[in-house]
Amino acid sequence: MAFGTTSSQHKSKKRSQSAAFFIFRLLSFSVVAILIVILGFILIQGISVISWDFLTEMPREGMTAGGIYPAIIGTLCLVAGSMIFAFPIGILSGIYINEYAKDSWFKRFIKLMTNNLAGVPSIVFGLFGMTLFVNQFGFGDSILAGSLTLGLLALPVVIRTTEEALKSIDDSFRIGSLALGATKWQTTSRVVLPMAFPNIITGLILSIGRVSGETAPILFTVAAYFLPKLPNSIFDQVMALPYHLYVISTSGTNIEASRAMAYGTAFVLIMIVLLANLLANWLRRYFGKKVKMN
Amino acid sequence: MNSVETKDVHLYYGDFHALKGITMAMKKNQVTAFIGPSGCGKSTYLRCFNRMNDLIDGVRIEGDILIDGVDIYKTNIQVDDLRKHVGMVFQKPNPFPKSIFENVAYGLRVNGTKDKKFIEERVERSLHQAALWDEVKDKLKKSAFELSGGQQQRLCIARALAIEPSVLLMDEPTSALDPLSTAKTEELIHQLKENYTIVIVTHNMQQAGRVSDHTAFFYLGELVEYAKTKTLFTNPKDQRTQNYITGRFG
Amino acid sequence: MKRYFHNLGERIIEGLIMISGTVTSITVLLIVFFLFKEGLGIFSQTPVAEGSVISVHPQNPVQELTANEVKEIFDQNITNWKEVGGADAHIQLFQIDDITDYYTEEQIGANFEYLPQRLNELVTKDPNMLAFFPEEYLAPDFKGKRVELAKISLGGFLGGREWYPTIQPAVQLGVLSLILGTLWVSLGAIIIALPLGLATAIYLAEIANPRVRNILKPVIELLAGIPSVVYGFFGLVVIVPLIQDVFGLPVGETALAGSIILGIMALPTIISVSEDAMRTTPRAMKEASLALGANKWQTIYKVIIPYSMSGISTAAILGMGRAIGETMAVLMVTGNASVIPHTFLEPVRTIPATIAAELGEAPQGGIHYQALFALGCILFLMTLLINLTVDFVSAKRKENR
Numbered sequence: 001m002a003f004g005t006t007s008s009q010h011k012s013k014k015r016s017q018s019a020a021f022f023i024f025r026l027l028s029f030s031v032v033a034i035l036i037v038i039l040g041f042i043l044i045q046g047i048s049v050i051s052w053d054f055l056t057e058m059p060r061e062g063m064t065a066g067g068i069y070p071a072i073i074g075t076l077c078l079v080a081g082s083m084i085f086a087f088p089i090g091i092l093s094g095i096y097i098n099e100y101a102k103d104s105w106f107k108r109f110i111k112l113m114t115n116n117l118a119g120v121p122s123i124v125f126g127l128f129g130m131t132l133f134v135n136q137f138g139f140g141d142s143i144l145a146g147s148l149t150l151g152l153l154a155l156p157v158v159i160r161t162t163e164e165a166l167k168s169i170d171d172s173f174r175i176g177s178l179a180l181g182a183t184k185w186q187t188t189s190r191v192v193l194p195m196a197f198p199n200i201i202t203g204l205i206l207s208i209g210r211v212s213g214e215t216a217p218i219l220f221t222v223a224a225y226f227l228p229k230l231p232n233s234i235f236d237q238v239m240a241l242p243y244h245l246y247v248i249s250t251s252g253t254n255i256e257a258s259r260a261m262a263y264g265t266a267f268v269l270i271m272i273v274l275l276a277n278l279l280a281n282w283l284r285r286y287f288g289k290k291v292k293m294n
Numbered sequence: 295m296n297s298v299e300t301k302d303v304h305l306y307y308g309d310f311h312a313l314k315g316i317t318m319a320m321k322k323n324q325v326t327a328f329i330g331p332s333g334c335g336k337s338t339y340l341r342c343f344n345r346m347n348d349l350i351d352g353v354r355i356e357g358d359i360l361i362d363g364v365d366i367y368k369t370n371i372q373v374d375d376l377r378k379h380v381g382m383v384f385q386k387p388n389p390f391p392k393s394i395f396e397n398v399a400y401g402l403r404v405n406g407t408k409d410k411k412f413i414e415e416r417v418e419r420s421l422h423q424a425a426l427w428d429e430v431k432d433k434l435k436k437s438a439f440e441l442s443g444g445q446q447q448r449l450c451i452a453r454a455l456a457i458e459p460s461v462l463l464m465d466e467p468t469s470a471l472d473p474l475s476t477a478k479t480e481e482l483i484h485q486l487k488e489n490y491t492i493v494i495v496t497h498n499m500q501q502a503g504r505v506s507d508h509t510a511f512f513y514l515g516e517l518v519e520y521a522k523t524k525t526l527f528t529n530p531k532d533q534r535t536q537n538y539i540t541g542r543f544g
Numbered sequence: 545m546k547r548y549f550h551n552l553g554e555r556i557i558e559g560l561i562m563i564s565g566t567v568t569s570i571t572v573l574l575i576v577f578f579l580f581k582e583g584l585g586i587f588s589q590t591p592v593a594e595g596s597v598i599s600v601h602p603q604n605p606v607q608e609l610t611a612n613e614v615k616e617i618f619d620q621n622i623t624n625w626k627e628v629g630g631a632d633a634h635i636q637l638f639q640i641d642d643i644t645d646y647y648t649e650e651q652i653g654a655n656f657e658y659l660p661q662r663l664n665e666l667v668t669k670d671p672n673m674l675a676f677f678p679e680e681y682l683a684p685d686f687k688g689k690r691v692e693l694a695k696i697s698l699g700g701f702l703g704g705r706e707w708y709p710t711i712q713p714a715v716q717l718g719v720l721s722l723i724l725g726t727l728w729v730s731l732g733a734i735i736i737a738l739p740l741g742l743a744t745a746i747y748l749a750e751i752a753n754p755r756v757r758n759i760l761k762p763v764i765e766l767l768a769g770i771p772s773v774v775y776g777f778f779g780l781v782v783i784v785p786l787i788q789d790v791f792g793l794p795v796g797e798t799a800l801a802g803s804i805i806l807g808i809m810a811l812p813t814i815i816s817v818s819e820d821a822m823r824t825t826p827r828a829m830k831e832a833s834l835a836l837g838a839n840k841w842q843t844i845y846k847v848i849i850p851y852s853m854s855g856i857s858t859a860a861i862l863g864m865g866r867a868i869g870e871t872m873a874v875l876m877v878t879g880n881a882s883v884i885p886h887t888f889l890e891p892v893r894t895i896p897a898t899i900a901a902e903l904g905e906a907p908q909g910g911i912h913y914q915a916l917f918a919l920g921c922i923l924f925l926m927t928l929l930i931n932l933t934v935d936f937v938s939a940k941r942k943e944n945r
Contacts, residue, residue, distance in 0.1 A: 017841035021751055027743035028752070031815075032763050034808055038770065038778050089564045096565030100558065103351050112935060113569035119862075119931040120575065120924065121869025122772075123896040127903070127920045131578040135908070152571055159568065172388035176450070179344060180401035181378030181457060185557045190404065191390050206769065213771020216871040216896070220903055242773040242872070249777050250876055259781075266774050273769040281762055372551070 039270060046267025049260050055268075058228040063248050064257035068265055073230055074143075074238030075272075078222065079212050081147025081234070086154040087204065093155070094162025099188050118156035122216040125153045130220040144234040146222025154211050161203025165196035198287035202280045209276030213269055215242040241269050296360075297322040297461055297491035298343055303357035305338060305347065312338050314515045315357070320508070325483060325492045327506035327523065329499060331538065334512040336495050340463050343493065344380040345373050362460060378405055381454030382463040386470045387446035389438035389453070394430050397438045397449055401457035416456050424452035425482050444475025451482065455490075462486065464494040468501065480505050499539065503527055511535045579924055582917035586701070589911045590693040591715045595679045598713055599688040601671040606630040610694045612704075614714035617674060625672065638666065638675040639713075656681070664688065676713040701918065707882040707893075709902065709912040717915045719922065721884045725799070725892035726926075728885045729878060730867035732803025733810055738860055740807075741814030745859075748815070749822040750844055768812035776876030779805040784877055791889055797879030800888040805873045810863035817862055821855020822848055854941045858934050865930035869923065871896035895923045 057067030097114075101107035129149030139145040169192050177187040193200075215223075223243035231238050245265040248258040296319040305313035313335045320326045328336035338347065345366065347353045359366050366376050378401070389397050398417040407413060417434075421427040426448045430441070438449055447467060454462060464483070468476040483492060483505045496502050502509050503523060510520040511534075519526060519535045530536045591611035592598060598614065600606060606629055609617075616622040617635060626632045643652060647662050660683035667675050667688030675688065693714060704718015744764075748757055779801055788796030825848045833843040849856070879891025880901060899916050906912035 013839055013842070017839050020841045020844075024743045024747040024751060027740050028747040028760065031740060031744050031767070031811060032760065034811075035763050035767050038775075038808075039766075041782060042774065042778065089567050092561045092564035093567060096561045100561055101565065110565055110569055113572045115935060116928060116931045117568045117572050119865055119869075119927050119934075120572075121871065121896055121927055123869070123871040123899050124575065124579070124920050124924050124927075127899065127917060128575045128578055130903075131582060132574060136578075155568060155571070170388075172384060172386060173390060175346065175349070176384065176388040176390065176453075177400070177404070178349070178374075179346065179377055179382040179384075180404065180453065181374045181376075182400070182404035183374050183554050185554050186404045190400070195391055206765070209769045210771075213769075213773065215771070215773045216900055219900055242771050245777055246773050246872060246876070249780055262777060266777050269771055269774050273771065274766070277762065277766050277769055 039274075042263065042266045042270055045263040046270075049264030050267055054264050059226065059261070060228075062254055062258075063226060063244075063261060064254055065261070068239075068241065068244060068261070068268065070228060070230060071239040071241045071244040071265070072268065074222075074224075075212055075241040077143050077231060077234075077238055078146050078150055078218065078240055079208055081143055082150035082154055082211050083204075083208065085148060085151030086158050086207075089151075090155050090158025091162050091200065094159045094166060095188060095193075097159065098163050098166040099192065100184070114156050114159055117152075118160070122153060122214055123219075125149055125217040126220050128152075129217060134221055140235065141220075141222055141224075141237045142235045143222055143231060143238055146218045146238075146240075147234075149217045149221045150211050150214060153214060153217055154207050157207045157210065158204065161207065162196070162200055165199035165203065166192060168199065169195050198283065202283050202287075205276050205280045205283070209273045212272050212276075213242050215240075215246055218243060241265055241272075245269065295322045296320065297362060298493065299360040300342070301358040301360075303339070303342065303355065303359060305335075305342065305356075306354045307350070308352045312515050313342075316517045318510060318517055318520050320491060320493055322491050323487055323489070324507040325487050325494060325505055327502035327509045328493070328495045328512060329497075329502050329509060329538070330512035330518075332497075335515040336510075336512045337465055339512070340465055340493060340495050343461065343463055344377045344382055346382070348373065378457050379459055380461045380463060381457065381459035382465065383447070383450050383454055383467045385466045387443060387450050389441070389446050389449050392438060393435050394438050394441070394449060395434040398452050398456050401453060405457060417452075420452040420456040421449075423455050423486065424448045425478065425485075426452055442475070444471050444478060447471055447475065447479060448482065451479075451486075455486075460491060462490045462492045464492065466495050466497060469497060476501075499527075511538060513538070575924070579917060579920050582914055583921040584918070586696055586717070586911065586914040586918045587698065589696060589914065591696055591717060591911065592693045592713065596713055597675075597677055597679050597682055598691045598693070599667050599675045599677075599686075600691055601667060601673055602687055602689045603671060604630060604689060606691065608692045608694055609714075610700070611696070611714040611716060612700075614693065615706075615711070615716055618676075618713060633672045635674050636670050636672045638673055638677075640677045640681070660684075660686075705884060707898070709906070709915055715911060715915075717911075719895070719919060721882050722893055722895050722898055722919065723922065724884050725878075725882070726868055726894040726896075726923075728888075729799050729802040729806060729874060729892055729894055730864055732799060732888055733806035733867040734860060734864050736803055736807030737810040737814055737863055741811050741859070741863070742818060742856065744811075744815050745819040745822060746844060746849075749819045750840070750848065764812050764815050767808070772809065772870055773872045773876075775805050775809055776873035779873060779877035787889075793889060795879060795891065797877055797891050798889050799878060799885050799892040802874045802878040802892065802894070803888065805877055806867040806870055809870060809873065810866050813866050814859045814863040817859035818852065818856045821852035821859070824855070825851045854937050858937050861930055861934055861937075865927050865934075868894075868930070869896060869927050871900050875900050895919050899923075 054067045055072065056069050058069055060066030097107065097111060101110070126149065129145060133139050133145035133148050134141060173191050173195065174187055177191045182190070218240055222237055223240050224237040225247055227237060227239050245262055248265065249255065249262040298320040301317050303313055303316045304311070316339060328340060330336050341347045342355060342359055343361065347355065355367060361380060390400060395417055398420050399413050402413050402416060418427065421430060426445060429445060438446065441449060468479050471479065480501065483494065486492060494506065506523045508520065509523040509526045511518045511526065513534050519530060519532045526535065527539060530539060606625065609628060613622065613628050618637065622628060623635055624632065625635055643662065646666060652659050652662060660681045663675065663677055663681055664683045664686055667673055696717060701717055701719060703720055704716065705720050706716040706718045707722060708716040748760055752760065783801050783804055784796035787793065787798055787801050829847055829851065830843055833847045838846065874894050875897035878893065878897065880893040880897055881891035882893045885892045899919055902912070903916050906916055
């Protein structure tokens with residue numbers, strides 16, 4: 001075969017490549033199509049329900065009319081509560097794993113446990129939260145119990161995010177700081193953490209999006225079926241958006257009549273996730289540009 | 295007078311015997327250069343002087359290392375105090391992602407200095423000493439990353455000088471720099487030895503010849519020969535030193 | 545002095561960091577402790593419905609019945625005492641509603657005040673009687689023999705096909721159908737998600753240009769971020785009716801609906817894990833293949849895929865783990881019938897969905913409550929097994945590098 005001529009073998013090689021690549025491209029874009037269908041369907045059906053009243057009124061008439069105000073407030077309380085718990089512990093834990101722990105069986109054990117906790121199904125968190133926080137600690141069905149359960153669920157995500165962010169910081173910065181007589185904590189807090197901050201914050205925002213949509217962990221720790229008032233303390237029960245959506249789409253008093261309410265609730269849930277993702281992407285780009293400028 | 299003195303220092307990375315009984319003394323206000331082929335232990339040895347090897351898991355050190363007469367591996371020595379006393383400049387410039395000013399002030403701040411005026415004066419003086427002041431005096435608030443590689447390295451030197459160490463360790467400080475920046479740095483080393491004891495690790499024998507008063511040649515974890523730089527380069531006593539200098543291995 | 549406080553502060557922070565580092569481990573241990581403490585309680589329980597008595601004539605030789613035997617008797621599938629180890633005689637069933645067949649209202653009393661006495665008479669009169677009645681009507685001097693139900697055994701729990709945790713007179717706690725239902729739906733999800741996910745991973749890792757990647761990556765991230773209850777809702781209002789129409793089924797809530805939704809939910813895990821694995825293929829290896837005249841596609845399937853096989857299998861296992869543990873979406877679309885599935889077009893019920901649906905109604909500390917915790921244990925062990933497998937595989941992979 002002379003170099004440069006096109007053999008039939010070459011042709012079939014090329015054909016199989018284009019066929020394969022075409023299929024891959026098609027399947028990849030079908031993933032995008034799935035997302036567009038889901039988002040599009042819920043956003044289109046939901047947008048007509050959304051109004052100022054829907055967002056700020058109590059549910060009425062067996063949750064077939066009115067708004068979802070208490071569920072929005074409830075979810076806000078739960079997200080805030082879980083993050084107050086999960087952020088500090090998760091970040092410190094990530095610092096421990098990446099900065100402090102020596103390479104020993106103990107570190108491997110902690111990493112293994114963190115990985116395993118990340119794989120524990122959310123309903124098991126619900127069972128655990130109910131026995132430990134609701135019953136054992138006597139918090140009852142409350143914001144406190146729900147927040148702690150959600151916080152534990154978010155912990156592995158926060159830890160992993162922190163760990164990854166810290167890992168990407170070059171060791172030369174740590175060594176440079178230590179060589180100037182800085183202590184380990186000074187090095188971590190003044191040099192390493194500020195550098196890792198953009199990545200950590202991006203991960204945290206994404207985890208907020210996740211936590212706000214979790215249902216199973218709050219089923220038996222806080223969520224109220226119908227409670228048209230706002231909480232007064234962290235020992236109160238609240239309604240929550242994801243549970244509310246579950247209730248009115250499967251077991252409400254009149255499922256057909258509350259369908260519009262369900263679309264509206266799903267819309268709000270999607271918007272929270274969408275905004276969290278957009279914000280995270282924007283931050284990534286913003287910080288990315290800043291780094292490039294340097 | 296000896297600034298750094300070591301007696302029979304052995305260092306192990308796990309099972310690997312990296313330094314084999316090194317005894318030597320480095321004089322105050324002199325430049326001592328460590329040369330030798332890669333992996334000969336010269337950098338490892340240098341890092342013993344400010345206990346940077348502590349950061350690596352599985353390192354074991356035997357023998358005595360005295361800096362200004364104090365045994366630095368004694369238990370009552372605070373390692374961060376030691377590092378304040380023994381500054382270090384690295385192979386690759388590693389300024390922090392902070393402003394030029396904050397980079398130099400960092401060492402002062404972490405050591406508890408709060409006096410603003412004092413910090414400003416010290417930063418200016420250190421930048422002067424590092425021959426960088428004129429180039430950066432108008433952009434102290436700018437990010438250190440905006441400086442060129444050579445400027446960054448001099449910034450790192452200024453950063454080390456700001457905490458007034460008595461010994462300055464330099465680990466191949468010019469290997470990542472262009473020839474012009476290298477020349478500037480070497481000139482700087484010359485000026486600095488008036489006030490500091492300098493120990494420099496270098497791959498570049500010409501550099502050792504240009505900047506140092508004494509030179510030590512390391513090979514396979516051993517100190518083969520240690521003498522006045524001129525003597526070592528012109529009249530080496532050991533065959534291995536001669537082979538290295540004449541380029542027969544390395 | 546200043547030095548001292550400086551060091552003290554450093555020590556305190558170090559301690560705090562270390563303590564935080566152990567929180568996840570402690571949580572896992574606590575989860576195991578509480579889950580198993582409640583869950584294992586089931587094996588010391590007898591499966592008789594709460595507050596009920598099963599009783600026979602005092603001379604009846606039968607001492608103990610299993611939950612299943614009781615159910616079969618009450619379903620009239622067992623009608624002779626011989627079949628459960630007694631004499632050859634017909635079993636005379638008695639439930640509390642049957643009381644009027646034997647006594648007049650006067651004899652019972654307007655407020656059932658004579659009922660305990662009558663029940664006592666009944667059981668001692670008919671030697672073939674098997675009576676089931678609420679404990680509150682148990683006379684203080686009851687002369688009948690209370691039949692013990694066999695304790696729930698591990699084999700009976702895992703191997704039992706029937707899950708009727710509140711049925712009278714003896715609860716049926718067999719989880720086989722739930723375990724199979726969980727695996728069935730998850731397997732379906734992986735079958736749907738794996739080809740799609742793998743193709744996308746290959747496309748992202750090797751084919752797509754950076755601009756397309758920058759679009760696809762956030763899309764996948766978003767897919768991972770959508771709450772499961774929204775997936776469930778979407779499944780309920782779109783996919784379930786669709787399946788019902790397409791296959792002409794009486795109900796659209798089927799294993800297939802669950803698998804489709806779970807498959808979509810497992811996609812992000814599968815894509816990102818297998819893409820990461822493919823990206824670690826050494827450049828030199830790819831270049832060697834290209835230099836030998838292989839084109840890009842040949843390099844992908846002859847070099848990159850074999851090289852990243854362990855990563856791809858990790859992705860599949862992890863995706864399976866996500867699917868097994870998923871609760872809300874499955875609860876909303878699979879119909880939750882506790883029967884062993886035979887096709888994808890039947891309703892099924894998974895373990896997480898069972899816990900979510902029933903725990904609210906199970907009285908705390910009761911047999912049903914404990915049974916749900918035992919289900920939680922099974923679920924935990926399944927996912928633990930999956931996680932440990934993944935840890936093992938990835939540790940192996942690192943070793944081989």
